[in-house]
Amino acid sequence: MDLKVNLGELSLKNPVMTASGTFGYGLEFTPYGRLEELGAIVVKGLSLKPRKGNPMPRITETPCGMLNAIGLQNIGVEKFIQDKLPLLPWKKTPVVVNLYAQSAAEFADLARILKSEPGVGALEVNISCPNVSQGGLQFGQDPSAAAAVVDRVKSNAGSKPVIVKLSPNVSDIRAVALAAESSGADIISLINTLGGMAVDVGTRKPCLANVFGGLSGPAIKPVALKMVFEVCRAVNLPVIGLGGIVSARDVLEFILVGASAVQVGTASFTRPDKVFSLVGELKELADELEISSWEAFRGSLHI
Amino acid sequence: MKQSINPARPSCLKVQILGISYARSGNFFHLYLEPTPWESRPGQFVMLRPQGWDNDPIWPRPFSICEKNDDSLRIFIQIVGRGTGLISRLQPGSTLHIWGPLGNGFQFSPDMPLLILAGGMGIAPFVGLCKSHPNPELIRFIFGHRMDIGCYPFAELPPASSRIHLQQTGQADIFDFQRLLRQEIEDCPAGSRILACGPTPFLKVVQEYARESVKDAWMSLENKMACGVGACLGCVTMTSSGDYVQTCSHGPVFRAEDVVFEE
Numbered sequence: 001m002d003l004k005v006n007l008g009e010l011s012l013k014n015p016v017m018t019a020s021g022t023f024g025y026g027l028e029f030t031p032y033g034r035l036e037e038l039g040a041i042v043v044k045g046l047s048l049k050p051r052k053g054n055p056m057p058r059i060t061e062t063p064c065g066m067l068n069a070i071g072l073q074n075i076g077v078e079k080f081i082q083d084k085l086p087l088l089p090w091k092k093t094p095v096v097v098n099l100y101a102q103s104a105a106e107f108a109d110l111a112r113i114l115k116s117e118p119g120v121g122a123l124e125v126n127i128s129c130p131n132v133s134q135g136g137l138q139f140g141q142d143p144s145a146a147a148a149v150v151d152r153v154k155s156n157a158g159s160k161p162v163i164v165k166l167s168p169n170v171s172d173i174r175a176v177a178l179a180a181e182s183s184g185a186d187i188i189s190l191i192n193t194l195g196g197m198a199v200d201v202g203t204r205k206p207c208l209a210n211v212f213g214g215l216s217g218p219a220i221k222p223v224a225l226k227m228v229f230e231v232c233r234a235v236n237l238p239v240i241g242l243g244g245i246v247s248a249r250d251v252l253e254f255i256l257v258g259a260s261a262v263q264v265g266t267a268s269f270t271r272p273d274k275v276f277s278l279v280g281e282l283k284e285l286a287d288e289l290e291i292s293s294w295e296a297f298r299g300s301l302h303i
Numbered sequence: 304m305k306q307s308i309n310p311a312r313p314s315c316l317k318v319q320i321l322g323i324s325y326a327r328s329g330n331f332f333h334l335y336l337e338p339t340p341w342e343s344r345p346g347q348f349v350m351l352r353p354q355g356w357d358n359d360p361i362w363p364r365p366f367s368i369c370e371k372n373d374d375s376l377r378i379f380i381q382i383v384g385r386g387t388g389l390i391s392r393l394q395p396g397s398t399l400h401i402w403g404p405l406g407n408g409f410q411f412s413p414d415m416p417l418l419i420l421a422g423g424m425g426i427a428p429f430v431g432l433c434k435s436h437p438n439p440e441l442i443r444f445i446f447g448h449r450m451d452i453g454c455y456p457f458a459e460l461p462p463a464s465s466r467i468h469l470q471q472t473g474q475a476d477i478f479d480f481q482r483l484l485r486q487e488i489e490d491c492p493a494g495s496r497i498l499a500c501g502p503t504p505f506l507k508v509v510q511e512y513a514r515e516s517v518k519d520a521w522m523s524l525e526n527k528m529a530c531g532v533g534a535c536l537g538c539v540t541m542t543s544s545g546d547y548v549q550t551c552s553h554g555p556v557f558r559a560e561d562v563v564f565e566e
Contacts, residue, residue, distance in 0.1 A: 024534035031313045059537030064358045218358040269529040273315045
């Protein structure tokens with residue numbers, strides 16, 4: 001079967017994207033696979049100015065997962081455009097730039113800078129980072145704040161599709177998804193990490209300098225699957241599912257509950273060639289399960 | 304291992320364990336893996352992930368390359384937690400994924416006198432370096448350790464190098480070792496290079512003494528890593544320029560004066 005999928009204006013050769021923050025700027029993975037074979041490359045969250053990130057320790061391993069509190073360390077949007085983007089195979093596979101800002105105005109500035117970059121296939125608005133003091137979650141937990149940010153990005157993004165990445169750390173994720181939809185989002189992606197913490201009884205210290213972090217990995221997959229299912233039923237936009245995907249079977253589970261595409265995150269830490277091998281495994285498994293087309297399979301869960 | 308690969312670039316390979324040998328006491332062992340076609344330099348490292356690790360542990364584990372030759376790639380490991388414990392119980396014939404060579408490694412020219420300072424497991428990257436060095440008489444090797452010397456591959460170091468080891472069982476030994484380090488660093492002749500690897504308190508001391516006597520010192524740092532390839536930003540080191548950089552891809556070897564040790 002042809003793995004090609006369209007998320008509105010964003011066309012992917014297959015539904016396997018990388019997840020922001022787990023794939024660097026893409027170039028880190030070139031020894032391990034062909035970037036152009038991925039559905040899309042989603043790069044580390046970028047801000048207007050470079051960010052230093054949080055103090056160490058920033059990561060800790062948990063059962064079937066990990067906590068991180070990186071704090072959006074990044075080189076800044078200008079340096080990305082100058083040094084990284086030209087080296088990415090953006091003519092062959094879309095490069096999605098994940099955006100982080102502390103205010104709606106800064107989000108608008110980022111969109112304005114990126115809208116005329118031919119190498120940028122779409123923007124992903126991060127209103128869901130749990131590890132920064134300002135911005136991030138304060139937009140993602142309040143539907144009206146989320147709507148305001150999405151509106152500003154959309155009206156400054158020109159023709160670039162705008163993806164809104166949602167946080168699971170809310171009481172009703174559908175409300176934020178609907179707010180994003182009504183303010184012009186083209187695509188919804190979910191879920192970002194779940195808030196969590198880990199402590200050491202020997203040292204009596206938290207395992208992360210930031211105390212709290214974001215939980216990712218297979219441990220969160222059931223939570224992600226439920227929320228993707230709920231959001232797919234609530235909105236009329238294409239949805240990108242993510243959270244704990246490590247296998248082709250996981251990819252199909254998210255599509256079965258309604259997602260059009262997926263992002264693979266923490267799995268790229270288990271092995272740097274993992275996301276590349278998933279594309280081939282997905283094709284094999286789809287054929288084995290006699291899936292004739294994504295349109296027929298997507299959301300076809302029998303309940 | 305049948306993958307066709309470019310030896311000049313890192314790659315992810317599936318290899319078999321050829322053998323495991325346990326050191327004299329307790330928690331140290333040597334893992335011998337099928338040889339890899341990489342052109343690696345001493346001080347570079349690999350990530351290991353046994354095939355049986357499905358989703359737990361989620362991360363692979365980083366290890367410096369202890370020695371590499373035509374017969375095998377050797378890793379020297381101390382059991383410090385769950386991951387290393389699981390690896391220690393693997394059997395010859397079992398497979399694991401390995402990717403590397405990662406990081407920058409030590410830079411030196413073969414005619415340059417080397418003062419190598421190692422603490423504990425910090426000996427690991429230097430075993431292959433010394434054994435393959437064309438002029439081992441140019442190497443002066445100072446090794447501080449807590450466990451019995453038989454636990455470490457110290458006796459393998461070339462006899463032509465001058466080798467000193469000092470066991471630390473109490474605070475007085477630590478002071479003695481520090482005095483020795485200060486003396487060795489001060490006496491290190493111009494044109495030579497200091498290479499160090501070991502626990503952070505040890506590296507702090509090396510950095511301080513090298514700064515005092517303005518010596519050309521390089522140190523290999525250790526950090527928990529999720530990816531090993533520069534993507535996760537979980538293993539960063541603070542540098543004197545005020546930026547956090549990935550220990551895995553910008554290091555693990557840094558010029559001593561460029562490292563800022565944070566509490």
